[in-house]
Amino acid sequence: MQRWMDLRKADPRQPANRALYGCLRQAILDGSLPASSRLPPSRDLASELKLSRNTVMHAYEQLLAEGYLRTLTGSGTFVADVVPDNILWTRTGAASRLKTGDDQAPPIPLSGRGRGLVKDASASSIQWGAFVPGVPDVTEFPYRKFTQISARLWRRPPPELLSYSSGGGYYELRHELAIHLRQARSVNCDPDQIVITEGVHQAVDLIARLLGDPQDKVWVEEPGYWGIRSVLTINGLRVESVPVDEEGLAPEARHHGRPPKLIFVTPSHQYPLGSVMSLRRRLALLEYASQHSSWIVEDDYDSEFRFSGHPIPSLQGLVPDAPVIYVGTFSKTLYPGMRSAYMVLPKGLAASFSKAHSELYREGHLLTQATLAEFIKAGYYAAHIRRMRLIYASRRTALIAFIEKWLGSGWLHPYDSNAGLHLVLSLPNEMNDVQVARAALERAVAVRPLSKYYAGQPTESGLLMGFACVSEQEMRAPFEILVECLRAQNAA
Numbered sequence: 001m002q003r004w005m006d007l008r009k010a011d012p013r014q015p016a017n018r019a020l021y022g023c024l025r026q027a028i029l030d031g032s033l034p035a036s037s038r039l040p041p042s043r044d045l046a047s048e049l050k051l052s053r054n055t056v057m058h059a060y061e062q063l064l065a066e067g068y069l070r071t072l073t074g075s076g077t078f079v080a081d082v083v084p085d086n087i088l089w090t091r092t093g094a095a096s097r098l099k100t101g102d103d104q105a106p107p108i109p110l111s112g113r114g115r116g117l118v119k120d121a122s123a124s125s126i127q128w129g130a131f132v133p134g135v136p137d138v139t140e141f142p143y144r145k146f147t148q149i150s151a152r153l154w155r156r157p158p159p160e161l162l163s164y165s166s167g168g169g170y171y172e173l174r175h176e177l178a179i180h181l182r183q184a185r186s187v188n189c190d191p192d193q194i195v196i197t198e199g200v201h202q203a204v205d206l207i208a209r210l211l212g213d214p215q216d217k218v219w220v221e222e223p224g225y226w227g228i229r230s231v232l233t234i235n236g237l238r239v240e241s242v243p244v245d246e247e248g249l250a251p252e253a254r255h256h257g258r259p260p261k262l263i264f265v266t267p268s269h270q271y272p273l274g275s276v277m278s279l280r281r282r283l284a285l286l287e288y289a290s291q292h293s294s295w296i297v298e299d300d301y302d303s304e305f306r307f308s309g310h311p312i313p314s315l316q317g318l319v320p321d322a323p324v325i326y327v328g329t330f331s332k333t334l335y336p337g338m339r340s341a342y343m344v345l346p347k348g349l350a351a352s353f354s355k356a357h358s359e360l361y362r363e364g365h366l367l368t369q370a371t372l373a374e375f376i377k378a379g380y381y382a383a384h385i386r387r388m389r390l391i392y393a394s395r396r397t398a399l400i401a402f403i404e405k406w407l408g409s410g411w412l413h414p415y416d417s418n419a420g421l422h423l424v425l426s427l428p429n430e431m432n433d434v435q436v437a438r439a440a441l442e443r444a445v446a447v448r449p450l451s452k453y454y455a456g457q458p459t460e461s462g463l464l465m466g467f468a469c470v471s472e473q474e475m476r477a478p479f480e481i482l483v484e485c486l487r488a489q490n491a492a
């Protein structure tokens, strides 16, 4: 009765039958109404709570339908003996909340590799705004065109498109992508070599599982993208960091022991420093991989956005039958939440990858893939990339102008190659980039410390600054805040 009074006081606008239902359900879950106990007849409860009998009957009926109560003809209404399956989770949640008094459950121990993943997790909770790196301007996405296609397909969707996906994804999308990649990225491919994945992370996960065994050595760039390192590590691979310089991956004598099974590189635009792998290094890497039966994984994450000179052709297309798995994504060209990426596999690997992909992830999203296929075929994709390239180029110019005006020259990282969605601001080595980034974040400005992209001892201090997702006008105020944070750090 007291619980009922409290509930009505807390939310008097809630319909009485819903409130009574919630109150009784809670009492069943926390054991105050134990299994098999008898509920008062609806008429008695109605008069006790000053409710209509209908209200009580409604609440009882709902609880009966959900399996919390049962009736015995002639004997009355009882709490069920067995809790319905779909409330097991709720019961735990409710019980722990009652015990601790808040929503913070004490952490439950994970496996060793789970602990490692969570301890070193780098994904930020802030994914939009000045100066989040690697995020495109999603507000410019031509959603009207996209939804027109999608709405047409939804009018009478073929049932196959609403079921599971198999065979590496929707054929028409793979077909359109093959044309696009051949033209725009000089990738050697036909549609059967393509597998559509839910982002680059899923592609890397599949590569790690199908081509690597626990303790196999893999090379990643240092500094490099933490996401790939995390996926490889949790798959039990031995990740070795190989430094990069202005010509890209630069293995040293110490790396040449047992050859790596997999070599992860970003040759068109090294992530995060920005260098382009030289032709000399490309040929040497292809030669090395062929000799040692290693696979190169080319992560071509943002190479559509190059603001001067010619596009850099892919490593995969440099020689016929290159030992390269090419990986690309729609996250930067369209929007990251689409979670759609693709890999181009050597012909002998494609069928196994496509089969394993369905087996492991039970993929779907065929209707989105069909929409995307039409979007590309109609020329909207290429047009959107062209348009965004101009927008990003002018935002990048604006950011560099701010840097020069407020900080002077020499702050842009020397490997910068005028491309992508972010740049690296080089800091004096004695300046702590983590502290600058933290101070900026406290004032709602998101920059990422370069040192966090090193697995080992960082050799440089800097800040990754995304310029894509804010307009020139919106950059000014956050940039001034950043300058204040840098000055404060310098004075400290």
Ligand SMILES: Cc1ncc(COP(=O)(O)O)c(C=O)c1O
Pocket: 134, 198, 199, 200, 201, 202, 225, 227, 266, 271, 299, 301, 328, 329, 330, 331, 336, 340, 341
């Ligand atoms: C180098 C690099 N590769 C891959 C990705 C992730 O791509 P996706 O969103 O398709 O998982 C990112 C994301 O920022 C990245 O920086």
